[in-house]
Amino acid sequence: MKKVTFDNPKEFWAKIDWVLLDMDGTLLDKYFDDYFWETLVPQKYAEKYGLTVQDAKEELMRFYRREEGTLNWTDLDFWSKKLNLDIPALKEQISHLIKIHPYVEDLLNFLHQIGKKTALVTNAHYKSLDLKLRQTQLDSFFDHVICAFDVGLPKEDKKFWALLQQKLEFDPQRTLFIDDSEGPLLAAKEAGIKYVIFKSRPSSKLPSKLPQNNFFRIEYFKELM
Numbered sequence: 329m330k331k332v333t334f335d336n337p338k339e340f341w342a343k344i345d346w347v348l349l350d351m352d353g354t355l356l357d358k359y360f361d362d363y364f365w366e367t368l369v370p371q372k373y374a375e376k377y378g379l380t381v382q383d384a385k386e387e388l389m390r391f392y393r394r395e396e397g398t399l400n401w402t403d404l405d406f407w408s409k410k411l412n413l414d415i416p417a418l419k420e421q422i423s424h425l426i427k428i429h430p431y432v433e434d435l436l437n438f439l440h441q442i443g444k445k446t447a448l449v450t451n452a453h454y455k456s457l458d459l460k461l462r463q464t465q466l467d468s469f470f471d472h473v474i475c476a477f478d479v480g481l482p483k484e485d486k487k488f489w490a491l492l493q494q495k496l497e498f499d500p501q502r503t504l505f506i507d508d509s510e511g512p513l514l515a516a517k518e519a520g521i522k523y524v525i526f527k528s529r530p531s532s533k534l535p536s537k538l539p540q541n542n543f544f545r546i547e548y549f550k551e552l553m
């Protein structure tokens with residue numbers, strides 16, 4: 329695997345034209361999503377079906393696990409139907425918990441200053457994306473916002489990256505992709521994206537993660553500037 333190093337940031341950035349950035353956990357604090365799926369939804373599900381919160385949690389975890397890495401996983405309409413709860417409305421209720429990670433605006437301003445093209449590339453469902461962009465105005469920093477539902481495949485699928493390349497016309501040899509999940513990084517790598525970085529601190533409330541693969545990793549974006 330091609331090693332990314334920042335011994336010489338100037339040299340590194342000279343090799344890059346495009347920067348693709350994941351949203352949840354990478355730009356935004358994943359605490360919102362964790363709290364939503366692991367605390368709020370189990371509470372509401374337990375109330376609805378007369379279960380203990382613990383039983384609701386166990387049942388939900390089984391459902392979640394089955395859909396990981398697919399578009400169902402982030403499809404709010406899928407979960408509304410499956411759980412018989414108004415998932416978008418519940419998200420709205422806690423939208424004040426949606427927060428941008430430290431140094432994100434700094435990085436995006438920096439990339440703009442040094443003339444890089446940027447795309448936010450997310451598996452998030454339209455309704456999540458819309459809520460999060462309304463809350464954070466992050467889209468104002470990006471040249472493109474790409475939702476996996478428009479592509480029809482999740483970022484974990486190698487074909488996603490070929491379709492994205494056709495759409496944005498980037499040179500994969502001069503492209504950097506940053507994500508807090510390893511599946512999308514592996515797929516991007518396999519599809520020929522030369523530079524990938526693992527963002528190791530998705531949630532402000534949890535410690536950094538160690539990747540299972542040998543990815544270059546950062547905790548905060550200040551390490552790239």
Ligand SMILES: [Mg+2]
Pocket residue numbers: 350351352353354507508509
């Ligand atoms: Mg993520």
